Amino acid sequence: MPKVISLVGARPQFVKEAMIYKEVRRLSAWDHVLVHSGQHYDASMSGAFFDQLSIKNPDHSMDIGSGSHGAMTARALERFEAVLLKERPNMVLVYGDTNTTVAGALAASKLKIPVAHVEAGIRQNPKDMPEEINRVVTDHLSRYLFTCSRTAADNLAKEGVTQGVHNVGDVMYDLFLMMRSSFDGAITEKLGLKPNRFVLVTLHRDFNVDDERKLGEILKGLSELGKTLDLEIVFPAHPRTSKRIEEFGLSGLMDGIKIVPPVGYFQLMGLAENCVFAVTDSGGFQKEAVFAGKRALVIMPDTGWRELTDCGWNLLAEPNSEDIVKKGLSISQTDGTTPPTPYGDGHAAEKIVLKLKSVFE
Numbered sequence: 001m002p003k004v005i006s007l008v009g010a011r012p013q014f015v016k017e018a019m020i021y022k023e024v025r026r027l028s029a030w031d032h033v034l035v036h037s038g039q040h041y042d043a044s045m046s047g048a049f050f051d052q053l054s055i056k057n058p059d060h061s062m063d064i065g066s067g068s069h070g071a072m073t074a075r076a077l078e079r080f081e082a083v084l085l086k087e088r089p090n091m092v093l094v095y096g097d098t099n100t101t102v103a104g105a106l107a108a109s110k111l112k113i114p115v116a117h118v119e120a121g122i123r124q125n126p127k128d129m130p131e132e133i134n135r136v137v138t139d140h141l142s143r144y145l146f147t148c149s150r151t152a153a154d155n156l157a158k159e160g161v162t163q164g165v166h167n168v169g170d171v172m173y174d175l176f177l178m179m180r181s182s183f184d185g186a187i188t189e190k191l192g193l194k195p196n197r198f199v200l201v202t203l204h205r206d207f208n209v210d211d212e213r214k215l216g217e218i219l220k221g222l223s224e225l226g227k228t229l230d231l232e233i234v235f236p237a238h239p240r241t242s243k244r245i246e247e248f249g250l251s252g253l254m255d256g257i258k259i260v261p262p263v264g265y266f267q268l269m270g271l272a273e274n275c276v277f278a279v280t281d282s283g284g285f286q287k288e289a290v291f292a293g294k295r296a297l298v299i300m301p302d303t304g305w306r307e308l309t310d311c312g313w314n315l316l317a318e319p320n321s322e323d324i325v326k327k328g329l330s331i332s333q334t335d336g337t338t339p340p341t342p343y344g345d346g347h348a349a350e351k352i353v354l355k356l357k358s359v360f361e
């Protein structure tokens with residue numbers, strides 16, 4: 001049986017792995033060796049996802065932990081190379097755009113092991129953001145590129161990448177449809193919130209949260225927005241963001257903002273289904289909010305998911321309080337349009353696994 005190594009390390013990758021692994025098992029496709037880089041290590045950022053989504057225990061844990069980009073990527077590169085030399089897989093699967101992704105693609109391609117990239121072709125400004133660098137490098141090292149939408153496939157074509165590109169849809173959409181009946185709506189009341197009376201916020205991008213002035217402006221904008229709309233603001237905060245709020249002494253700006261620890265997949269989706277709208281700088285969650293039928297105010301200069309902003313469903317906002325209040329007011333209006341659904345038919349993971357399985361036949 002062929003052997004495929006699947007490399008994960010950060011929250012959004014656990015979600016994608018869960019769906020791929022379900023299909024690998026269902027289709028008895030290959031010997032699936034799971035490697036966890038350890039980029040995310042807190043129980044709420046890692047273990048909770050493995051438990052909830054029935055992901056197999058990692059066969060190798062590389063414990064790279066946190067650090068500078070160079071240090072993290074270098075640790076992952078060196079340790080993953082050792083795993084590859086030991087396991088000698090027929091292929092390596094990487095997901096998304098994290099430091100784990102790029103290290104995996106680099107280690108494998110240097111050993112001439114074919115790389116398959118799930119969520120290929122996403123492009124956004126600024127071009128020097130860490131995730132964009134990781135995406136471009138990973139795509140150009142990959143032999144199989146699985147895109148979520150036509151836009152992503154077109155982005156690759158503009159860079160001359162057309163071989164091995166398969167536009168299959170989004171595995172996160174598959175997972176959402178499959179798990180929807182299990183979402184934990186009860187968390188809403190457990191957090192003291194009323195359905196349809198709150199805004200759901202997530203923030204973790206370095207360019208938003210590592211800058212004291214910008215983070216302060218965002219919090220000020222959210223607090224004002226909540227008061228203006230008479231809605232609560234609930235904010236499951238990434239550890240990086242909580243650390244910065246404390247370090248910069250910004251807790252005084254949190255009036256009306258309920259900060260809670262990071263929540264698991266079923267809880268975040270339960271909250272998404274019950275919120276009025278979302279505010280986020282997460283690549284994954286700006287889509288998941290839309291899957292749940294909600295609009296998202298995206299605090300970024302640009303987005304890789306332009307299908308959702310080009311049609312006016314999601315809006316981009318600048319990291320300043322006026323723009324957040326202005327765009328937040330606009331997004332709170334329901335205008336009777338239905339959410340866009342550009343991410344496939346719920347069978348992306350099946351298509352990926354069948355395609356790769358056929359390579360080994």
Ligand SMILES: CC(=O)N[C@H]1[C@@H](OP(=O)(O)OP(=O)(O)OC[C@H]2O[C@@H](n3ccc(=O)[nH]c3=O)[C@H](O)[C@@H]2O)O[C@H](CO)[C@@H](O)[C@@H]1O
Pocket residue numbers: 010011012039040041042045046066067097098099100130131204205206238239240243282283
């Ligand atoms: C460059 C990169 O890979 N970025 C990805 C990473 O960003 P993310 O912001 O999580 O990036 P890191 O993995 O570098 O973590 C940032 C900081 O968060 C703290 N920390 C992180 C993990 C943890 O379990 N505990 C903890 O305390 C550490 O202080 C760390 O330095 O994951 C996000 C999902 O969450 C993805 O959207 C980002 O694309």
